[in-house]
Amino acid sequence: MMFPKIRRRKTNVVYVGSVGIGGDFPIRVQSMTNTDTRDIEATLRQIYTLSEAGCEIVRVALPDEKAVVSLKEIVKNSPIPIIGDLHFNTALGEKAIEAGVAGLRINPGTFKNKKRLDRLILMCKERGVCIRVGVNAGSLEGEILKKYKKPSAEAMVESALRWVNYITEKFSYDNLKVSLKSSHWWETVRAYEEFSKKSPFPLHIGVTEAGGLIPGTIKNTMAVTYLLLKGIGDTIRISLTADPKEEVYVAYEILKNLGLRTLHPDIIACPTCGRCEINLMPLYEEVEKWAKKVKANLKLAVMGCVVNGPGEAKEADLGIAGGKGVGIIFKEGKIIKKVSEEALLKEFFEEIERFLRDHPERLNP
Numbered sequence: 001m002m003f004p005k006i007r008r009r010k011t012n013v014v015y016v017g018s019v020g021i022g023g024d025f026p027i028r029v030q031s032m033t034n035t036d037t038r039d040i041e042a043t044l045r046q047i048y049t050l051s052e053a054g055c056e057i058v059r060v061a062l063p064d065e066k067a068v069v070s071l072k073e074i075v076k077n078s079p080i081p082i083i084g085d086l087h088f089n090t091a092l093g094e095k096a097i098e099a100g101v102a103g104l105r106i107n108p109g110t111f112k113n114k115k116r117l118d119r120l121i122l123m124c125k126e127r128g129v130c131i132r133v134g135v136n137a138g139s140l141e142g143e144i145l146k147k148y149k150k151p152s153a154e155a156m157v158e159s160a161l162r163w164v165n166y167i168t169e170k171f172s173y174d175n176l177k178v179s180l181k182s183s184h185w186w187e188t189v190r191a192y193e194e195f196s197k198k199s200p201f202p203l204h205i206g207v208t209e210a211g212g213l214i215p216g217t218i219k220n221t222m223a224v225t226y227l228l229l230k231g232i233g234d235t236i237r238i239s240l241t242a243d244p245k246e247e248v249y250v251a252y253e254i255l256k257n258l259g260l261r262t263l264h265p266d267i268i269a270c271p272t273c274g275r276c277e278i279n280l281m282p283l284y285e286e287v288e289k290w291a292k293k294v295k296a297n298l299k300l301a302v303m304g305c306v307v308n309g310p311g312e313a314k315e316a317d318l319g320i321a322g323g324k325g326v327g328i329i330f331k332e333g334k335i336i337k338k339v340s341e342e343a344l345l346k347e348f349f350e351e352i353e354r355f356l357r358d359h360p361e362r363l364n365p
């Protein structure tokens with residue numbers, strides 16, 4: 001079944017290094033390292049893992065001078081563009097630009113010295129560094145908080161518009177994207193919706209401080225799906241208190257289910273029931289682990305029994321179903337092989353490889 005085509009809102013095109021965002025570019029997937037930026041090896045290792053999972057742009061925290069010193073080496077060896085994450089200290093931002101970052105996330109509410117902030121913006125302009133105006137409900141500037149009494153979607157929109165206008169008007173610089181984040185998903189959605197009516201700048205969407213893998217995925221999915229269905233969102237980060245590569249997988253799952261972007265195979269899996277005649281959970285886990293490493297447009301099915309398995313998973317390219325002590329492999333809804341339960345996984349992967357050899361067009365770059 002085809003998902004109805006989503007019409008994306010037309011936004012300005014901006015670049016983070018060589019990665020285009022907005023316009024007709026695909027919705028980009030981002031994440032953030034959680035290693036100590038001063039540890040070059042650990043940070044680069046995590047960046048490579050994220051990139052292999054499909055992360056296209058990565059943000060690193062710049063808490064102090066030492067972190068910025070490591071940055072040069074990290075930028076030089078990273079397979080994807082690096083964004084430096086900055087709060088309070090513009091001097092660190094200047095050094096991060098010297099180190100070669102492709103983008104800076106600045107939270108204008110956290111900068112008190114306007115002159116220094118101006119110098120930083122000017123430096124971004126001179127070097128073509130993309131600025132993310134990253135407004136956060138928890139750190140709005142004093143004046144705005146005074147006006148709205150407390151953080152709200154309206155307050156975030158006013159803050160973001162104020163900074164976007166400031167940078168575009170005073171510096172004639174428009175390599176900008178915007179985020180308006182709150183830990184409450186509905187407030188986040190309202191802020192993005194309002195902002196998108198007033199500005200053509202690309203939006204980096206997601207719910208901040210959303211929590212662990214399950215609660216964080218749910219909050220983010222609610223907000224991100226709502227926005228994407230309305231055509232809003234040019235780049236996403238699913239913020240999770242979990243291994244950052246999970247953020248990338250969740251982002252692609254959302255994009256895939258909305259028909260916006262497919263990177264990894266889709267898996268249909270039965271929840272198991274009393275008819276299940278094989279040990280399905282470990283089989284499923286192995287298939288999922290494999291699928292996360294493979295970039296292909298493929299639908300797989302992992303089903304517990306042959307009674308309903310192939311029929312329930314008709315849309316799958318390939319699938320397995322359990323029988324009594326045996327496993328069935330099916331292709332496009334038809335049974336092609338019966339093998340012992342022990343050999344099932346190995347034979348299944350061989351069949352998938354054969355299928356991909358016959359259908360190279362299914363491989364994603």
Ligand code: SF4
Pocket residue numbers: 270271272273274275276277303304305306307308309312
């Ligand atoms: S495919 Fe079979 S085992 Fe799985 S839920 Fe359906 S009936 Fe139960």
